Amino acid sequence: MISTSKGGRPKKKPVERPFYEKQTDKETSSDIINQARVSLRSVVTERPFTPQTNERRLFPRGGSASGKTTERPPSAFSLDSAHFVGSDSRPNSGSSRPPSGSGRPPSGSARLLPLNHVPKISPSQAEILEVSPPKLPKPPGERQLSAKTKSRLKLLNSEVPILPQPLERRNSSPTTPTKSPAGSRRVHSGPKERTKNFYEERGEGEGAEQATRVLSAEGRINQSRSQRSNSCSSARSESGYSSDRTTRSGSGSRKEKESPKESLFWNTNIHPIVEQLVPQSKDVAEIDRMCELCDQLFIALLDANMLGKTAVRRSQTLKTVYKLIDLGSATLSLKAARIVLAFEVTGSNLITLCKLIFKISKNKDNDALFQENKILELMVKLIATTDHQKASEALVYCIGALKFLTGNNTVLKDLADYGCTEALARLLININTAIMDGSHTGQGVPNLLLQVTGTLRNLADKSATRATFISCQIIAELCKVIDAFPTDGDLMFNISRIFSKLTLNQECCTILTNHPTTFSSFLMLMNKHLTNIELIVRLCFIMGNLTARNDDCRYCLFSTENAMETLLSVFRTYFELDIVNQRSEEKVKGSPKKSTEMTKGQKYEDLFIKLIRVIANLSINQDIGPLIASNPNCVDLLLQILVDELMVTLLDSGNREIVYTACGVLINLMTDSVRRPILKSEGGIRKLIDVSHDFGRHDWQLAGMVCMILCNYSEKITCCAECFGEEETVDLIELLEDYLDEETPQEAPDGTDWDADTIEVMKSYWRTEFYPVATQLLNRIENHNSDLVPLVAPS
Template identity: 70%
Template sequence: MSTSTKGSKPGKKQGERPFYEKQTDKETSSDIIKQARVSLRPVDTERPFTPQNNDRRLFPTYGRSNERPPSVFSLDSAHFLGSDSQPNSESSSRLPSGSSRAPSGSSRLPSRSGRPPSGGARLQPINHIPEICSSSQAEILQISPPKLPKPPGEQLLTTRSRLKLFNRDVPLLPQPLERRNSNPTPPTKSPVDSRRAHSGPKERTKNFYEERGEGEGAEQIRVLSAEACVNQERSQRTSNVSLTPSERKYSSGRTTKSGIGSRKEKESPEECLLWNTNILPIVEQLVPKNKETEEIDRMCILCDQLFSVLSKLNMLGRTAIRRSETLKIVYKLIDLDSAELSLKASRIVLAFEVTGSNLTSLCKLIFKISKNKENDILFQKNNILDLIVKLIASTNYQKVSDALIYCIGALKFLTGNNAILKDLADYGCTESLARLLININTATMEGLPVAHGVPNLLLQVTGTLRNLADKPATHATFISCQIIPELCKIIDTFPLDGDLMFNISRILSKLTLNQECCTILKNHPTTFTSFLMLMNKHLSNMELIVRLCFIMGNLTAKSNDCRYCLFNTENAMETLLSVFRTYLELDIVNQRSDETLKEKFTKSLQLLKGQKYEDIFIKLVRVIANLSINQDIGPLIAANLNCIELLLQILVLKDVNQSEELVLNTVVTINNLAYYNMPGSMVVEKQIDVCEMLTKLLMMDNQEGMVEATRVFGNLSRSFEVRDYISTNKVDEMMVTLLDSGNREIVYTACGVLINLMVDKSRRPMLKSEGGIRKLIDVLHDFGPLDWQLAGMVCMILCNYSENITCSAECLGEEETSDLIALLIHYLDEEAPLEMTEAADWYEDTIDVMKYYWLTDFYPVATQLISRIEKHNTNLVPLDAP
């Protein structure tokens, strides 16, 4: 240690920053001083890192693939129906992964639940409208009548259901007594008596329509031809597009659907004029001629124009005029396989608020585009993000869970982009997802059965929230929307879903870096019970375990209430130590296999596994260290033999140069437990073993390791056995050597050990023989005005050392005595704490803090020391005994 010139004003060493100097983005000096040298300290660590998934998967590869919708599928315009299907038909809109696309001329029927898709080639439809066949024709065709007859009402229902499959609006036929233009006569026999028991469908159909008239009945039968319906619809669509505005003229009405049924609504002449003038010219051009780049660019421009005009004229939404007609044309643009064009078309479809199977297909399309990172910029350019957020907020998850899975899955990918993440947060994405969580939890709490696909949906929701939680600016929204309690409820509802629990653990590991979020999580009644339960149920899931430990470490770092809550939870310490022992044994086996099975396993793989285990140890040890801060809990942990043995095993197995954070955290934990020097403490029982481990650490070239090991020696050296060990193994000489360090914390901890060593009279000569007196005076000279606590500890060492003083010069040395008296006189001046005022930018409370520590830690012991030295300081040399 360099010594300043005598008589000069004490100051800081070059490169040494005074602890009271103002620092930006840090705690105030008073907080630093209060927490810097307490015997019990919390342990900090970094949040577990998870590399970003570059391939953008909808679900984890190790998940339950048999229960999840496919993430790879084919999609084209044929997957969209001409008009919206009912919302409750979303189950029929699911597309099996890898399903083949039907020929362009064939009709697509939504497959019934549980029925596999038909294979093979589809035949082209026959342009023939069949008529009612006679009984003789039926016999020739060998038509077998059904065994169980159906009444006319059921036959009508079946007919209408078949027609609905082709999106044909079929009017409800009136009952026989309500038919217009008919003169029914009361039957002489009941219909049941007059009907033959085994009558065929031909006869029943004929009798039913005879009441209405043969021509009208035949027309209804003709409609039953599926292929004819599709061909007629497609021909009409083609002809309508080719018409000019003058030829098209005016459409008399349109059909709009609501949540209850359908209704006819007249189209006003003004609406028709707006359509023909502003929209139809654009729609007529939305027919691509080829798939060239120029043609796709032209379609993109037209889509932008169409969306802009529809928005200005307020012709979007469920009740927009010509909605179905416009959608049919826009759907065709998807076949061009252009991500930008498909996204522009999706924006129009979204604005029209499609439902049912069309909504599911639309969400799949958006998801498919979002899987490619290069398409992220397209979502920003096309202003579609706000429409997606509104869709999530307004959609009933119980009816279209598959659609929301793909839609929110796309948001999960997009929130991985920081630029898009900010936009989505501004659009209210966090609030929409929070509302969805509340709806799901409310249904669960009311005892309703869990809807199909809810776990898969929650995976996408939590995955998106996980990305949103990366931004500290969003934490206030997480708090205001009560997302943390809702996540805790999901843990209690789906504890066995490891993927879902992993997502939630990642969210909470980010949020618990915020103290207010920690308070909310602490106040939830099942927090610690749920965490410990998850550790038991998912013991093999290392990624989940390490994050649960990190969350509990954050909660117990600054809250004494959390320490009580966690420790008093049933089987808390047993669970933590069980996880600790399990992974420590795995790590030991892993290290052994690295030596014996080198040919079978590569070294890099083994090191990777070892690093994962080490991360768990770091977080587990941190929880134990934070718990031990509590004055009631600390002694109980110190008395736990299993805990102390596990900590010592870490010091035996790990090297500070390779596992620095783990070793240092372990030493800090042992230091916290060594503070409780009382009967029953296993640290006291094994204090010599601890000292042996720490001596090895002192030999390492690691300053932080030296500081932490010296702190433990400072606690343990209260025991005579430990002081004897220190002297025998020359650790005391190492402490004197550490006084030369430029690190103020190393000097401070070394002084703590020397204070205890100087209690024993037999160990005092070592201090002078090793040059310790001069080094202590240099420490006082260099660090005194910067650190009154350290200055007070130097005075304590010299007081203990000079307990039996008879002559100051003989005890300390003549030059040392003179320098020490001069320094003490200078430092005991009341203005001493303020003499560095002009050298640094002080906080307002720093002056009071400096005076406090000068008055409490330095002044009393320095006054006693200078009084003793001056009392025995004389020029007379004592005579030897005769």
């Protein structure tokens, strides 16, 4: 006689086998656990939510997230041409400098004004000056005094004053010349003046008479030339140009002769444009004219290779271009900044230039201007070639501007093509090298790193740049920064955002896993910034990505010192905060206001999801899973959240991935016989049936996981009513019989529009992931389902 089940389906009589032989129609608990581990899939959770803001700031509002006050440059300041100095190659007059953004040029870079003092000249000196005019730089093409004439001057035995050169005269007050001691030589005397004079051998009287005749004749001839030379030298002195083409730097000075070809090109092509770069008004037409002239000047200088530090008449051009920013036009200011940047200014001028570029970049409407003016390429070159220890403040503003510009996807692509990622990687390596050498000082390095990591955070969004991140070893360098500045919350937050994006790539995960301090650094950051939920949630997301597919990574994280203690500490801290938050929300009447930002409750839920995912990934490992299941603190916390408030939220939210994470944890937890009664007492059986009912037809893999949990839970079943509950047993039998019908996976669920290929894929999942374990569970329930209550063993 063939018996039938309650659903009317014929029930086959099981084949009896010897007790020592493994039953082929039944699976043992170990078989079920092994199948669970094999079928577990990694859960891809959403990246942590970061709200977009329309405000562009150099540093986060309110200072460091670590709660410590830091000295950081301001995001707002005023700029005009007075902030630029006439020549950036001169040494500063002083060393002190007011704070940045004060609105005044730094005192250390300002020129000393000439004294309003006219020296008194004695009659004897006036007579000498009348006979012998002061030596001035000769105009182009004019011959100088011969060597014989210079020698004859010594025979006069007179107090001939030695006046400074035009460039020297700008920074020195005119004073009455003093008589040099007899026999002494001037500091700036040439080699010819140091040789023995011919006239000294012939006799003083004859030599003096001949020298007087020569000077009288040449004095009359050169008098008019001296007047012209005075006016010419004065003009050149004001513009910073001299015929010697002297350039000074901090390490010394260097002279470069202007070639006739350069002089001709300047006078013919450059000088006419520079002369016109004097705005007559601030109206639109005049600004447009200045913009056109700036383009012409830049192209002319670029074509003639007359840009850079040693360019011809560089100071004269810069002084003219500086004044263009006073017109207040962003377009004109950026075109002027392009010329200044191409001249490779340094010192305080470089700081002011980078502040100007930063100020223009704060407005999103100006993003297109950077693409039109070729300034992006010059900015990348500046980052790649500038010493961060000498120009850290300038780099802060320059890279801060790039951080804003990389928020624009169009500009981001251009910067990636110009090698921005490589330049930042080189700078990052140099900074870490300086840190290891102990040569970095002050707050300048963390401020600079904040801008570097902020820009890299935007570049990491572009999948094409990830190969550069790998080849330039940026991941390893960022790990070094974590070890160097672990207390800087803002900096750690930027790095966590970079890793959140990079760890979506498997190759990046491998590199980060292979770094020796990765997990210890992450756990250390969790302990130091326990209350910084924005950082904690990203660290959990990163560790979840690392442990999703790599079993060695699970060993590395679990074996790190105090790993589970740290994860559970985070778990416990935010679980308590969530309870307090729920109570406070219950007291507030009315609906919450709509906001683009996540509420506290949503942030806590997001953290729990990512933290449980880490624990679930660790539990997949066959050695780590039982250890986690035997940890009473871990199990208690998970059960309080999974069969408590969060479990209800997870099941009612309709998020399949969240439920999948919880089921992955429960599969391993139910292997512990001590923990099984808690599942029923907290209503877990009913919740699992509901999960299978809600998601089963859409996800046969998830429905199979529910069956695995119930199989593990019912390993020592004697009566279905006692194990699952009477009502739960009836519902479970009906659900399993319906799902095991072969026609069920061949139909698309209600509300879905699956094509034939999708239905075929889902059918294969039903056949491999759901059918075997569901059949095993149904047979177990039917074998132990009876209306008779088992007798209690006598005491």
